[in-house]
Amino acid sequence: MSARPTLESKVAVVMAGGKGTRFWPRSRSSKPKQFLAIAGEETLLHQTVRRLEGHFEPRHVFIVTTAELADETRRMLPELPLENILVEPEGRNTAPCLALSLVEIERRVPDGVMVVLSADHWIGDPEVFNEDVEIAVKHAVEARELVVFGIRPTYPESGYGYIEAEGSGTVQKVLAFREKPPLEVALQYLETGRHYWNAGMFVWTLADLREGLLQHCPEVLQPLDEWIKTGGHAATLPAAYGQLPQVAIDVALMEKAQNVALVPTRFRWSDVGSWPAAIGFHEADGEGNVVQGQAILLDVHNCAFFGGDRLIAASGLRDLIVVDEADALLICHRDQAQSVKKIVERLKQEGREDLL
Amino acid sequence: MSARPTLESKVAVVMAGGKGTRFWPRSRSSKPKQFLAIAGEETLLHQTVRRLEGHFEPRHVFIVTTAELADETRRMLPELPLENILVEPEGRNTAPCLALSLVEIERRVPDGVMVVLSADHWIGDPEVFNEDVEIAVKHAVEARELVVFGIRPTYPESGYGYIEAEGSGTVQKVLAFREKPPLEVALQYLETGRHYWNAGMFVWTLADLREGLLQHCPEVLQPLDEWIKTGGHAATLPAAYGQLPQVAIDVALMEKAQNVALVPTRFRWSDVGSWPAAIGFHEADGEGNVVQGQAILLDVHNCAFFGGDRLIAASGLRDLIVVDEADALLICHRDQAQSVKKIVERLKQEGREDLL
Numbered sequence: 281m282s283a284r285p286t287l288e289s290k291v292a293v294v295m296a297g298g299k300g301t302r303f304w305p306r307s308r309s310s311k312p313k314q315f316l317a318i319a320g321e322e323t324l325l326h327q328t329v330r331r332l333e334g335h336f337e338p339r340h341v342f343i344v345t346t347a348e349l350a351d352e353t354r355r356m357l358p359e360l361p362l363e364n365i366l367v368e369p370e371g372r373n374t375a376p377c378l379a380l381s382l383v384e385i386e387r388r389v390p391d392g393v394m395v396v397l398s399a400d401h402w403i404g405d406p407e408v409f410n411e412d413v414e415i416a417v418k419h420a421v422e423a424r425e426l427v428v429f430g431i432r433p434t435y436p437e438s439g440y441g442y443i444e445a446e447g448s449g450t451v452q453k454v455l456a457f458r459e460k461p462p463l464e465v466a467l468q469y470l471e472t473g474r475h476y477w478n479a480g481m482f483v484w485t486l487a488d489l490r491e492g493l494l495q496h497c498p499e500v501l502q503p504l505d506e507w508i509k510t511g512g513h514a515a516t517l518p519a520a521y522g523q524l525p526q527v528a529i530d531v532a533l534m535e536k537a538q539n540v541a542l543v544p545t546r547f548r549w550s551d552v553g554s555w556p557a558a559i560g561f562h563e564a565d566g567e568g569n570v571v572q573g574q575a576i577l578l579d580v581h582n583c584a585f586f587g588g589d590r591l592i593a594a595s596g597l598r599d600l601i602v603v604d605e606a607d608a609l610l611i612c613h614r615d616q617a618q619s620v621k622k623i624v625e626r627l628k629q630e631g632r633e634d635l636l
Numbered sequence: 637m638s639a640r641p642t643l644e645s646k647v648a649v650v651m652a653g654g655k656g657t658r659f660w661p662r663s664r665s666s667k668p669k670q671f672l673a674i675a676g677e678e679t680l681l682h683q684t685v686r687r688l689e690g691h692f693e694p695r696h697v698f699i700v701t702t703a704e705l706a707d708e709t710r711r712m713l714p715e716l717p718l719e720n721i722l723v724e725p726e727g728r729n730t731a732p733c734l735a736l737s738l739v740e741i742e743r744r745v746p747d748g749v750m751v752v753l754s755a756d757h758w759i760g761d762p763e764v765f766n767e768d769v770e771i772a773v774k775h776a777v778e779a780r781e782l783v784v785f786g787i788r789p790t791y792p793e794s795g796y797g798y799i800e801a802e803g804s805g806t807v808q809k810v811l812a813f814r815e816k817p818p819l820e821v822a823l824q825y826l827e828t829g830r831h832y833w834n835a836g837m838f839v840w841t842l843a844d845l846r847e848g849l850l851q852h853c854p855e856v857l858q859p860l861d862e863w864i865k866t867g868g869h870a871a872t873l874p875a876a877y878g879q880l881p882q883v884a885i886d887v888a889l890m891e892k893a894q895n896v897a898l899v900p901t902r903f904r905w906s907d908v909g910s911w912p913a914a915i916g917f918h919e920a921d922g923e924g925n926v927v928q929g930q931a932i933l934l935d936v937h938n939c940a941f942f943g944g945d946r947l948i949a950a951s952g953l954r955d956l957i958v959v960d961e962a963d964a965l966l967i968c969h970r971d972q973a974q975s976v977k978k979i980v981e982r983l984k985q986e987g988r989e990d991l992l
Contacts, residue, residue, distance in 0.1 A: 596969030613952030
């Protein structure tokens with residue numbers, strides 16, 4: 281189905297369907313993390329697309345998002361062709377998302393090499409990033425392997441999946457994918473120097489993705505191939521999409537495939553996974569406080585205020601995070617940021633859809 | 637000028653011109669403490685007037701307020717005759733305020749006995765309060781003395797003036813008024829049992845107030861007498877009022893007069909002077925938290941949330957006061973409530989009249 285891939289036919293697939301409850305009350309179901317400017321002046325989505333400028337043709341940049349977020353995504357990215365915003369009828373994890381991207385892009389760039397990215401990650405060095413992408417694309421085209429980027433761990437994070445690799449060059453052999461480890465295992469991973477964080481960024485030719493899916497998880501591709509054969513109309517997609525298993529691409533493909541390579545990244549990276557992580561992207565004053573919006577602070581240390589139009593006056597505070605939205609206010613200890621998840625759960629239980 | 641006073645001719649004068657910056661951001665220059673429901677379901681002003689019901693005729697209840705607050709005060713108290721809302725052209729402390737009340741009420745209730753109250757104090761026992769008022773009124777009428785209520789101190793407050801009295805009955809002889817004492821002196825006062833808090837509540841006949849002012853501070857009354865003689869029109873009041881010295885009734889009259897008696901109060905009293913004081917009037921949950929409005933609390937102890945329409949979600953907090961208004965948010969440690977004053981000062985310096 282696909283023509284012979286070339287270095288020039290690379291396409292970016294930016295997965296932008298995240299729910300993002302961890303930045304409540306700033307993030308909502310209709311305003312997930314990628315729509316927020318929590319790490320810099322621009323939203324993470326804008327940063328992600330800007331980073332590709334000059335390296336990918338606009339018609340080769342695709343965004344995959346959900347029906348709920350599609351309008352806002354199109355509005356935010358007028359520089360992309362409207363038809364490059366691919367719409368999942370519903371979120372069904374990354375394997376269906378990428379299978380849909382595959383059949384959609386095969387129609388337009390049949391010899392494409394797909395660079396899979398996330399819309400809500402921060403990357404510090406765009407030029408280095410694009411150099412690493414080139415290395416991965418070249419390997420995918422020439423060696424016909426599935427390439428995953430590996431982030432060198434800086435601390436024993438137990439919330440990420442790891443990839444064990446072999447070798448020391450710019451392209452390494454993948455030995456195994458490792459699930460989120462307990463802390464003591466994460467510590468061992470950190471010490472080996474052979475384990476990388478799996479940030480969900482991949483490079484492969486369309487042909488190899490097709491072949492891999494058909495071999496290891498055909499049920500995620502076949503209903504979409506049928507859909508294409510019968511015209512590939514938007515109206516009939518939900519029925520086809522609803523048949524796909526809800527599975528991650530790591531499980532559906534990467535953990536099973538043998539032809540997998542790893543490119544260790546050299547750019548700075550963060551998934552900006554929580555309010556404390558977001559604080560790190562803002563300059564603190566002499567007292568360790570970060571202020572977005574207007575604030576009067578008296579005897580306040582090591583606090584972060586993500587405000588809006590309202591004035592925030594604070595006195596005698598330590599180690600707090602304050603997020604001020606029009607309809608909700610979050611005040612939590614820096615060490616309790618994980619409780620945002622519990623708060624969102626509670627709102628769900630209480631039927632407060634207006635706040636979610 | 638005044639006829640012979642009787643017990644039936646008692647009038648209440650509720651001083652309601654307070655600025656009230658201590659409850660910022662809930663209190664503003666246009667919405668001082670007496671307009672807030674910070675100690676109970678009703679505003680302090682409403683509570684003050686309700687407390688008099690059945691004991692004072694509505695036409696004998698006067699409110700003295702400033703031009704800025706007059707409209708809202710009239711709106712809040714439709715049960716009072718409109719002309720009973722007396723309007724100070726400007727705030728000039730309590731002696732001018734009471735001199736104006738004197739000349740206004742002499743015109744309507746010439747044999748009046750004036751009961752001076754504050755609009756922004758909390759009183760726990762309305763019936764006991766009215767009994768104490770009766771004792772004071774009776775003494776003012778029969779003994780022709782100036783009566784001050786004395787609150788029995790419960791702790792060594794250094795922010796109040798004290799009154800030293802002699803005797804043990806329901807009416808005592810005043811020996812001296814004492815200014816706000818340093819803490820060690822306040823401790824001594826507490827131990828003597830002869831010192832009372834001066835809450836600025838007085839009872840006197842109109843005739844005795846007139847005589848006392850003419851003797852001890854005629855400059856606070858004579859311009860108003862001239863104003864009455866020339867017709868007492870609203871249009872000419874500001875010029876007359878502007879001539880009055882800015883002085884408290886305690887200094888102008890009470891500290892100098894010899895015919896002063898004290899009625900020790902038996903009702904519970906608070907001037908609700910700060911956010912921590914206000915917290916005491918709300919029922920706390922099992923974790924010591926007070927919540928006004930909607931809140932989701934996780935691992936939160938000994939905090940108070942004075943919210944509004946917005947949801948407040950909090951996690952991992954101790955000993956904080958949160959006051960949430962449409963245009964401003966206060967978060968302060970319970971022990972730092974005095975810093976509200978500094979915050980208000982800062983807003984003045986920054987020209988943020990919109991928030992004051």
